[in-house]
Amino acid sequence: MPADKHDLDACARLEAATDAQVVRCLPALLEWLQDINWPVALPIVRRLGRLGVQLAEPLRPILQGADGMWKYWLLAHLVPEAGSELVRALAGEIRRLAADPTPDDRQAEVHLAAAELLLLLPAGS
Structure with a gap:
């Protein structure tokens, strides 16, 4: 677990x-993705991405939460890294965020x- 945002060791x-x-530390590791500009964020994205669909349940409450910027970083970086199986598992949440964003979600894009993630789903999914 990183001690600070520069803890690349x-x-x-x-x-x-x-x-x-990694799964045992997942909630704490996801917190490091609240700002993708932190030096530890992208290495964590790469490692967590290998978990694939195992990320679905830990991500769901964040995607249902109020932190638009955190949601953006997860959707723009972690979910694509984890692959299309995770996109399918989170399709309901992703569709909701695309169609009915909160004002904070809209501001965070x-x-x-x-x-963009919905484009990864097969037609009719």
Whole structure:
């Protein structure tokens, strides 16, 4: 777990961790993605992306929450990294965010990131 936003040594250890170890720390790791500009954020995105659809349930409450910028970073970076299976698992939330964004979501351009992810779904899904 990174001690601060510059703790790239922790990111190297995270890279070597098993999926089970990473999943145990998932809520805390997701918090590091509240600002993708932090140096630790993209290495965490790359490692968490390997979890794929396992991210669906931990992401759902964040996507239903009030932090538009956090939602944007997750939809623009983590969800695409994790792949289309995660997009399918979160399709209901993603559709809702694309079609009915809150004012904060709209300001953070969550609806645009969500609409882009919907393009990854097969027609009729």
